[in-house]
Amino acid sequence: MQRIFSGIQPSGIPQLGNYLGALRNWVALQDGHECIYCVVDLHALTQWQEPAQLRQATREMAASLLACGVDARRHILFQQSAVHAHVRLAWLFNCVARMGWLNRMTQFKDKAGKDRENASTGLFVYPNLMAADILTYHATRVPVGDDQRQHLELANDIAKKFNHDYGVEFFPLIEPVILGVAARVMSLRDGTKKMSKSDPSDQSRINLTDDADAIALKIRRARTDPEPLPSEPAGLESRPEARNLVGIFAALADTDVAGVLGEHGGKGFDRFKEVLTALLVAKLTPIAEETKRWLADPATIDAVLREGAARARTIADPIVDEAERLVGLLQP
Ligand code: TYM
Numbered sequence: 312m313q314r315i316f317s318g319i320q321p322s323g324i325p326q327l328g329n330y331l332g333a334l335r336n337w338v339a340l341q342d343g344h345e346c347i348y349c350v351v352d353l354h355a356l357t358q359w360q361e362p363a364q365l366r367q368a369t370r371e372m373a374a375s376l377l378a379c380g381v382d383a384r385r386h387i388l389f390q391q392s393a394v395h396a397h398v399r400l401a402w403l404f405n406c407v408a409r410m411g412w413l414n415r416m417t418q419f420k421d422k423a424g425k426d427r428e429n430a431s432t433g434l435f436v437y438p439n440l441m442a443a444d445i446l447t448y449h450a451t452r453v454p455v456g457d458d459q460r461q462h463l464e465l466a467n468d469i470a471k472k473f474n475h476d477y478g479v480e481f482f483p484l485i486e487p488v489i490l491g492v493a494a495r496v497m498s499l500r501d502g503t504k505k506m507s508k509s510d511p512s513d514q515s516r517i518n519l520t521d522d523a524d525a526i527a528l529k530i531r532r533a534r535t536d537p538e539p540l541p542s543e544p545a546g547l548e549s550r551p552e553a554r555n556l557v558g559i560f561a562a563l564a565d566t567d568v569a570g571v572l573g574e575h576g577g578k579g580f581d582r583f584k585e586v587l588t589a590l591l592v593a594k595l596t597p598i599a600e601e602t603k604r605w606l607a608d609p610a611t612i613d614a615v616l617r618e619g620a621a622r623a624r625t626i627a628d629p630i631v632d633e634a635e636r637l638v639g640l641l642q643p
Contacts, residue, residue: 315344315488316450318351318391318441319376321369324602327517327591328496328506330379331562332456336490338380340454346386347448347623348376350616353391353398354440357433358422371602373612375519378601389619391444396627400443401436403634407473408439412465418458442466446482447627454488457495458505463487477637493562499533502551520599523592530556530588535580542576544568553580556587563590 317337319329337348350372355365369390381388391397413419413435423430441462445453446469453463463485470482498504498515506516514529521529534552541547547554547568554568560583561571575583605612636642 312343312345313452314448314450315340315346315452315454316349316445316448317347317454318349318354318444319372320355321350321352321365321372322355322508323368323371324518324520325372325375325379326506326508326519327559327595328456328493330519330598331491331493331496331559332458333454334376334379334381335562336454336488337376340452340488341380341382341386344452347450347626348381348386348388349391349444349623350376350389351391351441351444354437357431357437370609370612371606373616374602374605375598377605377612377615378598379519383615383619387619387622388615389623390616393616393620394447394623394627396447396624396631397440397443400447400631400634401440403473403638404439404443404469405436407476408436408442408465408469412468413438415461416465417461438462438465439469442469445485446470447631448623449483449630450485451483452486452488454490457489460487460489473634479637481634481637491562492558492567496559497551497555499529499555501534502553502555517591517595519595520602521595522599523588523596526591526595527588530584530591533584535584539579540572540576540583542572544572546572546576556580556583560587560590563594 317333319325319333325334337346340346350369352365352369373388373390376388377383416438419435419437422434442465445466455463467484470484473482474480496506498506498510499517500512500515504510508516510516514532517526517529533556535556536550536553538550540553540557547557557568557571561568564571575586632642
């Protein structure tokens, strides 16, 4: 059975892009794989976090993952900082990855913005920790949204260079699993920008705990153009906002863009937004309710994470012990 690893930052309640680009696939892949899912709190520290807020956001993210259907009994769900093997391997990878490779990472450029000199060094080596997350488990399949593709290519470059430098076949190559019509969900306010928790406008995203009124309002206000929906996918070219809403609908309805346009082509946005809202409410309300149920019992969330970490350690520790031995660290 192939091993899957994926992670998500503790940004509190996930937004629709996280769900459609990643979490839904995490859940679907649980049949037929051994899955390890992680709330990556160490990655969050690469940008300033208020400590109490970070702890709460980690719990909220864990509650959301459980509510989406991550099965912590059959698989592993844990918090990154609880398994020290990740940082041990990340240090080895800091010494394998090259400055030039990291300089090419578009996410660093986006997140550091104009003031690169003032970005944390953790933000710069962020992809090395991400490679360590995956390779600490010798995982081979990684379900993510499209924005993580470049990081996974870098992880493979690191694995290859490690194997080459030490003359071993120790780390496997990984395969990005980027699935579906909504691998890149865009902002509701600007169809050229990714939907993101860090967007200052809450109107730009749907959060998985938004209630029916909030969803209806956000979709009603979502930017569109004056044309009706086309009846063929080609008609969505140069219409990023229209393409985004159709993609969201297709993903939620388990169909494709052509299927949605076959049914709704010719409709104006007023009507299409109504059916989209109804679909979002139907799919997200059960998740919101389940999230609330989990959040009412934080002690159980903490216990799930603790037990997940203990199981993760039994896989991770021997692999990272061996990696340290391969590079010549003298082991106690
Ligand atoms: P993060 O926390 O930003 O996002 C978690 C997952 O959600 C996907 N995603 C999206 N997909 C489609 N449309 C969007 N608008 C959208 N926004 C987010 C992301 O692609 C991701 O799959 N670096 C990672 C976390 C990480 C990780 C790992 C992932 C750390 N270690 C090891 C995989 C394997 C991140 O910041 O994701």
